[in-house]
Amino acid sequence: MMDRAAARDAATAVPGVPRDAEGPVFREPWEAQAFAMALVLHARGVFTWPEWAASLAQEIKRAQAAGDPDTGETYYRHWLANLERLIAVKGVTTADTLHRYRDAWDHAADRTPHGQPIELKPEDFAR
Template identity: 70%
Template sequence: MTGDPEAARRVPEEVAGIPCDTEGPVFREPWEAQAFAMTLALHERGLFTWPEWAAALGAEIKRAQAAGDPDTGETYYRHWLNALEKLVSEKGIASAEAMARYHDAWNHAANRTPHGRPIELQAADFK
């Protein structure tokens, strides 16, 4: 997942509220694990510090709670992904427009892909 095999185990200590079991972080869906892995990889590449990440995630959770999120834990990785997308945009890695374009393309590709098959982006998905 990352260059530092202990990084995933340290995250729950450094970022409060992350869903965990005795082995470390737990994920309900594959995309949650992917968002987690992307965050670790971007941190390892120096995009942001852990305090910066924790502040971004905390701000996203507070925003969601103020908007009525029931804070049951089921939406935790949605907040995680929103915080990651904001940091990526703020750091100039990808614009919000580019991320929205890929989001829409991914939805298009997912809709045309039979259940159980891998989703693959094609040029037509970006139209």
């Protein structure tokens, strides 16, 4: 479960976070998971909220320059892209490792029946 106080602090510190009176709101579970990962990495000192906000603003500008209509529906896609880029820059992981896991998740999703949980298996990394 997400720490409500930390989520509220993040939603206040980072402009543009979709929220209601109680804090951040999410359209899909993966959005909440990406948000929570950023909370944990911030709490561990990987980045400050001002650093995150500046980096996220750059990510959104890049997406807009590439044609993103910026209607709000893609906000957490930018959040996730920023998370991936920032943790690679900070040395938490590498871009190669991120790509390896993304490819493994794609493979696992392809073999998983609709509505079933996706589970990574060693063979998903063999591709």
